[in-house]
Amino acid sequence: MKKAICALCIACLSITFAGCNKLTQQSQMTEMEKIQKQLNEMENYQCTATMERYSNKGNNTYETNQYFKSTGEYRLELTAPEAVAGNYTIFDGEKICQFNPRVSSKIIKEVPQNQQRNELFLGQFLKNYMQSEGVSVEAAALDESRCTVLEAVIPGGNQYTATEKLWVDNETLKPVQFVIYDDKGNETYHLSYHTFEYDAVLDENLFKITE
Secondary structure (H helix, E strand, C coil), X not given: CHHHHHHHHHHHHHHHHHXXXXXXXXXXXXHHHXXXXXXXXXXXXXXXXXXXXXXXXXXXXXXXXXXXXXXXXXXXXXXXXXCCCCCEEEECCCCEEEECCCCCCCEECCCCCCHHHHCCCXXXXXXXXXXXXXXXXXXXXXXXXXXXXXEEECCCCCCCCCEEEEEEECCCCCEEEEEEECCCCCEXXXXXXXXXXXXXXXXXXXXXXXX
């Protein structure tokens, strides 16, 4: 009986020490390491964001919903202004389609790949970040919260999408804003995140292209 109690105590102590060791390792991680770990382990995300687009033709602002899976599938919905509300784009892993409730055909299938659209998703940013040489990391104050800023070079030589920066809150580890720059350093896209959920329970129908 004493041996059994002793064995039980040892097992409990082992579990306790293992838990403490894990917590110690997590507490010893730098803010940058925590952010990288969170982003690298992300299976999917859903978010709402204000997207501002800048061009020589003027500036446009949209309210959006984003859904993204680490396997590449995505859905981008426009919810405002009213003139574009209800429009959405889906990539199901093989092909892209666009839906516009204001036109008779509504669904446009076999839409060609578009680098500027693809760059709006954090999955693409992570690929660029991992491949970029001499990427910079810095701390910055944004809206009275301390953030870490990740910077990446966008491959392909597109003059409108040359580099990008992601601001991540050090406490929540969630993205705060995301900016894409042209080859002259001017902003071309600016996303301000309102809500962001890692590893959300996503309906698979979000990524299905209906016939």
